[in-house]
Amino acid sequence: MAISMIIAEIVVVAVIYATIAFFLQRKVSNIKRVNEIRKTVNQHQKDLNEMIKTNAAKADIEKKQQEMMSMLSESMKYQMKGMFIVVPMFLLIYYVALPYVFGGVTGTIATIFSINLTYQTLFVASAFVCGIVLLILVSVVDKIKDKAKISNDNTVVAENAKA
8 A cells, every 4th residue: 555545544534533523522511611611710810819909808719719619620520521532532543443454554654844653643643733723713613603693682782772
């Protein structure tokens, strides 16, 4: 089998894995709730800093810290749920599927930026890059949707005010 075909097959497997893993993790992890918690934690952090600057009562500061820790714990729980699907999938592909299909291929199959890649490291690098690209694309699309929703909500409010 030609090395270029092997490289193409590994990259395709990595892209498929990264895409499935990305969307499964987003579905299972409840990203909207994680983002809501993150915004609330940021506000709590600002409030906490203000309380410390104004020498608020120690009990109030501790209560605010406890609330923040509770929210961070909830956020972590949501984020970890997706890992219980993605990590076993990765391990299955990395340690079972790839060696089964490409076990006869030994040594370096590609060199990128002076880094020699085996079929397994090429898979990891391709999946990583694909995951980053997906994250950026989905983030941009989400921001565009949020802006459109805010614009639509403002239009509805303006129309209701006229009526």
